Amino acid sequence: MNQHFSDAQVTHRLQWLVCPIRDLNCQRLVKFSSEGRSTVLTSVVNHGITYHTDAELQGSSGILLAFSERHGGLGSAPYDALNLAAHVGDDDAVVNENRRRFMTAVGAADYHDRLVTAEQIHGAAIVRVTGEDAGRGARAGEIPPPIPGTDVIWTTESTIPLMLFFADCVPVVVVCTSPRAIAVVHAGWRGAYAGIVGATVRAMRTELGDVELLAYVGAHIGACCYEVGPSLVSQFANMFVTIPRASDRLDLGAVVAEDLDRAGISRERQWHLEICTAHNTNRFFSYRAESHTGRHCAFAMLETRL
Numbered sequence: 001m002n003q004h005f006s007d008a009q010v011t012h013r014l015q016w017l018v019c020p021i022r023d024l025n026c027q028r029l030v031k032f033s034s035e036g037r038s039t040v041l042t043s044v045v046n047h048g049i050t051y052h053t054d055a056e057l058q059g060s061s062g063i064l065l066a067f068s069e070r071h072g073g074l075g076s077a078p079y080d081a082l083n084l085a086a087h088v089g090d091d092d093a094v095v096n097e098n099r100r101r102f103m104t105a106v107g108a109a110d111y112h113d114r115l116v117t118a119e120q121i122h123g124a125a126i127v128r129v130t131g132e133d134a135g136r137g138a139r140a141g142e143i144p145p146p147i148p149g150t151d152v153i154w155t156t157e158s159t160i161p162l163m164l165f166f167a168d169c170v171p172v173v174v175v176c177t178s179p180r181a182i183a184v185v186h187a188g189w190r191g192a193y194a195g196i197v198g199a200t201v202r203a204m205r206t207e208l209g210d211v212e213l214l215a216y217v218g219a220h221i222g223a224c225c226y227e228v229g230p231s232l233v234s235q236f237a238n239m240f241v242t243i244p245r246a247s248d249r250l251d252l253g254a255v256v257a258e259d260l261d262r263a264g265i266s267r268e269r270q271w272h273l274e275i276c277t278a279h280n281t282n283r284f285f286s287y288r289a290e291s292h293t294g295r296h297c298a299f300a301m302l303e304t305r306l
Contacts, residue, residue: 041216041271048072049082049105050283051299052273054216061177062303066106067218067273068296069283073098075294083285083294085165086140087119090294095140099163108161108301113138115161118147120186122169124194126203129155129162151191152200154183156208161301167285168226168277170252171218171298172197174265176204176211182300189228192255193236198263205264215260215270218298219284222276223251226288 042055049072058064073082074097079090084102086095103112116129117137127150134157137146147153153162154174162184164171170192172185183200191197201213228250237245242254253272260270277284285293 041273044105046105047101049102051102051106052218053106054271057175057177057214058303061175061180062305063175063177063180063182063300064106064108064303065173065175065182065216065298065300067171067173067216067298068102070285070294070296071283072105073101078290078292079294082296084163084297085295086117086137086146087165088294089292092139092141099139102297102299103161106299108299111159111161111301114159115163116147116153116155117163117165118150118153118186119145120151120164121149122186122188122190123149123151124191124196124199125150126152126154126196126200128203128207129153129157129160131157131160134160151186151188151196152183152203154181154200154204155302156181158302158304161299163297163299165295165297166218166220166277167287167290167293167295168221170197170220170256172200172256172260173216173218173298173300174200174204175214175216175300176208177214178211179208180302180305181208181211182302184298184300186298187252187256189232189250189252192252192259193239195259197256198259201260201263201265213265213269215265217253217256217270217272217274219273219275219277219280219296220252221278221286221288222253222274223249225276225278226250226252 050069051066053066074094075081075083083090114134115138136144164184164186169188174183236243240258242258277286278289
């Protein structure tokens with residue numbers, strides 16, 4: 001995937017794992033700032049389930065985040081195997097068992113009944129989750145239902161897990177360590193064009209004050225595979241300097257990175273997994289590559305601090 005940054009911006013980029021890469025064996029993605037500081041996103045396999053997390057963040061701040069892969073669940077084709085979404089036609093019982101397995105793997109099994117999900121509509125609504133929302137959409141096909149019509153959920157409440165679902169769109173987790181807060185963002189092309197990620201940062205700072213935030217970006221479709229019409233590329237190029245006008249490929253990761261940067265999360269405080277979902281359907285779900293398929297997740301929770 002080719003992304004377009006100035007030389008100064010490149011000093012703060014990840015050492016990318018770029019597509020087309022299949023069957024990646026690397027277990028850690030290391031991000032270096034211009035000062036030489038490094039932070040690690042770790043690929044963890046637990047109970048047969050693979051997810052990507054920042055163990056250092058969890059250890060220091062009690063903030064758990066995870067981006068799931070597709071293996072380790074019960075689902076059969078086209079949802080094989082760890083489909084976590086209830087809206088794609090999979091069996092509710094399978095989805096619920098997959099969620100239980102995933103939450104066990106990441107160490108959040110005790111909070112399954114407090115899980116919050118949302119009815120994602122490729123919009124720009126942002127909802128702050130409170131204690132009254134705990135359990136909304138926790139179990140497929142059961143009451144209470146997910147939070148309706150939103151693509152961002154965020155909270156300052158401990159032990160309320162947040163989960164949204166993806167198959168090519170950009171998963172983003174925004175984190176504040178003091179005061180502790182988390183947001184999970186679903187950014188498809190419509191949301192990315194509308195600036196949903198930057199809007200999330202501004203919404204959190206409106207409530208929390210002028211705080212420092214971090215951003216983690218999970219696997220999504222890369223520019224290598226996201227062929228779109230030139231008019232759509234041109235619209236993005238009018239809004240985002242990192243998007244070349246003369247192209248039939250759209251780099252949503254570059255759009256999200258620029259939007260975060262504009263909102264005040266510099267590139268040295270962004271961590272991008274940078275794996276193309278469409279090139280790696282053995283590991284992730286991809287609507288563009290597979291059409292009828294399941295969804296992996298972005299997940300975050302504030303653990304109890306003793």
